[in-house]
Amino acid sequence: MVGLLGKKLGQTRVYTEDGKSVSVTIVQAGPNQVLQRKTTDRDGYESVQLGFDGQKEHRLSLAKRGHLKAHNGEENYTPRSPGRTVKGKARLANRKAWDARAITPIRRIKEFRDFSLDVNPGDSIGADVFEAGDYVDVIGKTKGRGFQGVVKRWNFGGGRGSHGSGGWRRRPGSIGAGSTPGHVIKGKHMPGHMGQASRTVQNLEIIQVQADDNLLLVKGAIPGANGDYVVIRESKKKPKKTK
Numbered sequence: 670m671v672g673l674l675g676k677k678l679g680q681t682r683v684y685t686e687d688g689k690s691v692s693v694t695i696v697q698a699g700p701n702q703v704l705q706r707k708t709t710d711r712d713g714y715e716s717v718q719l720g721f722d723g724q725k726e727h728r729l730s731l732a733k734r735g736h737l738k739a740h741n742g743e744e745n746y747t748p749r750s751p752g753r754t755v756k757g758k759a760r761l762a763n764r765k766a767w768d769a770r771a772i773t774p775i776r777r778i779k780e781f782r783d784f785s786l787d788v789n790p791g792d793s794i795g796a797d798v799f800e801a802g803d804y805v806d807v808i809g810k811t812k813g814r815g816f817q818g819v820v821k822r823w824n825f826g827g828g829r830g831s832h833g834s835g836g837w838r839r840r841p842g843s844i845g846a847g848s849t850p851g852h853v854i855k856g857k858h859m860p861g862h863m864g865q866a867s868r869t870v871q872n873l874e875i876i877q878v879q880a881d882d883n884l885l886l887v888k889g890a891i892p893g894a895n896g897d898y899v900v901i902r903e904s905k906k907k908p909k910k911t912k
Contacts, residue, residue, distance in 0.1 A: 671798050672781040672902035673698045674721035675885070677809065679895050683876060683886060693876050694891050696807075698901055699795030699883035703788045704778065705740040717784035719794075720775035722898070729774055737772040740790060777898050785903075797880040804904035806871045809892035813865035823858040868892040872908050 675698035682690050705718040718740075726734070788794060799805065819825040819841040828837035841860070845853045870891055877886040891899060 670781065670783050670903050671785055672719075672779075672900060673701050673794070673796070673798065674719055674777050674779050675699070675899050675901050676722065677891060677893050677895055677897050677899055678884075680890065691876055691888060692890075693886040693888055696885045696887055696891070696899060696901060697883055698799075698885045700793045701795065702773065702775065703790050703792040703794065704737070704775070705790055706788070707780075714782065715784070716780050716782045717786075717788060718778060718780045720773075720778050722776040724774040724776040726772065726774040733775075733778070734772065736778075737775060738770045779900060781902070795880065795883040796878055796885050799875055799878055799885060799901075801875055801878055803875045804872050804907050805875060805887065805901050806869055806904050807873055807887065807891040807899050807901055808867065808869045809897055809899040811864045811866055811868050811892045812894050814863035816861065817863040818860045819858060822860065822863045825858075871906055872904050 675696045678695040678697055680692065680694050682692050684690055699721070701719040701721050703717060704720045707714060707716045707718070709715055720737075729737070786794065786798065814821070818839055820827050820839045825839075825841060827839045828834050828842065830838050841858075844857055844859065870889070873891070874888040875885055876888050878884075879886070885901065887901075893899060
């Protein structure tokens, strides 16, 4: 499985050789830095950890800062504290060396299991891992809509607009029976928070790959607003090829 972290830039259209217009979404898919490679012998499973997009170092959490120092583009994991057998000046020297380790501040980190490319910590990969004609799944967060009623959130039809409706035009109506069952059934569609949820769009075709700029032109729409981060991975359910 191949995957990348990316950022949604916007939508446009391109034209095929026969003049057909195709709506596409532009995704900046790289460069992705390989931070860590997990193995079955050491970690119990195979995976690759990628980082994307820069960040000011003082805005990083201490946990992420320590993780980036430990996996600073090197194959071997470097712990913050040595073993208990190391004491005195040697332990102090190890702590000073740890504090002096330089890092590349990274905003987004994502782990991909069973990564099919042969990469090592410190490598950089980009949009050229995909080709035009490949099918991908794109994972992103939908736009947040805040608190919404049932008409917008669940596509209710609403009440009638005349004959004494008296303000029931967009109300949900009854939410359950009386003494039997005596409570609102779980999962009842009601007003509430809408959007800002993770969604996966499957089997999107890559129309163009602009490797120099690390841009992917993906057919159709993907979740999220412009500037939101997305995950692009090799399609798990590839469509059947028509003859």
